[in-house]
Amino acid sequence: MIKILWAEQLKLNRSALMIIVLLVPLLVLAYEMVNLTYRAAFVENQVEMFGADSMWIYLLYDNSLLFGLGFPLAATLTASVIANIEHQANGWKQTLSMPISRGKIYLSKFIWLTISLFLSVTVFLFGMVFLGKILGFEEEIPWDLMIGDCYGMLITVLPIMAFQFWLSMTIKNQAFSILIGSISAIMGLFLAAAQTTRWFPLAYPSQSSTVILQYEGLGDNPDFSAFLVISLLLGISLVFIGATHFAKQSVQ
Structure with a gap:
């Protein structure tokens, strides 16, 4: 399996994977930098109004919605890039002719998808810490909440990752899978806004922050563990x- 992963890395080195991996966290951090710098008075009013215990707590709350939209899109694009390496070069016949099971080939590519998105949330985690430090946040860094926000996002996006990867691997036209992923990410925001639909898995990424706005102000998210x-479970099932479907499908 290690040799398969190494071979996949060599293929990915020639792709635009790293650009996509870094794009979403850096865009969200850039927005927060502008927001906290040029709207400082407005932010201070919101911190007081929401009853945030610290600027770190407000930062987690403020970026949760934007990252909850952007990260599923990043998962969609990353899955497409990884799968499209074979589609674009018409390399499936050569890849599948090797004495390796189709299941291992599928899983090796999915592992690289997971590694890529793990790197993305790690960049976001340390980017938030760096941002808070240069902006002079005086309170102690709530590492447990920040780690929960970042890597919790990775887990709640797992079903979307698995489904989008499945689409990208089995359908050659990547425009279709990207369209489905984009619509799903936007739908997730609307589903999360209503009590009747907020438990649909598409709505989890935008609700996966450890901090949510309640009637009494910003506080712990009571549904965070359930979402994870x-x-x-759903993500593992979809993988x-x-x-299984890929192993049985006739790939051109």
Whole structure:
């Protein structure tokens, strides 16, 4: 399996993968930099109005919605780039002719998708810390909440990752899978806004922050653990279903 992963890395080195991996966290951090710098008075009023215990807590809340939209899009584009390496070069016949099971090929590419997005949220985590330090946040860094926000996002996006990867691997036209992923990311925001639909998995990324706005102000997210467990179980199931389908499909 290690040799397969190494071979996949050599293929990915020639792609635009790293641009996509870094684009979303850097864009969100750039927005926060502008927001906290040029709207300082407005931000201070919101911090007081929302009853935030620190600027770190407000930062987590403020970027959760934007990152909750951007990260599923990043997962969609990353899955497309990884799958399209074979589609674009018409390399499936050569890849599948090797004495390696299709399931292992599928899983190796999905592992690289997971590694790529893990790197993305890690950049976002340390980017937030760096941003807070240069802006002079005086309070102690809430590492548990920040780690929960970043890597919790990775888990709640797992079902979307698995589904989008399945689409990208089985359908050659990547415009279709990207369109589905874009619509799903936007739908997630609308689903999260209503009590009747907020438990749909598409709505989890925009609700996966450890901090939410309640009637009494910003506080802990009581549904955070449930979102993680459901997403993990559903994501693993979709990866298994996708790998099984890919192993049986006739790939051109």
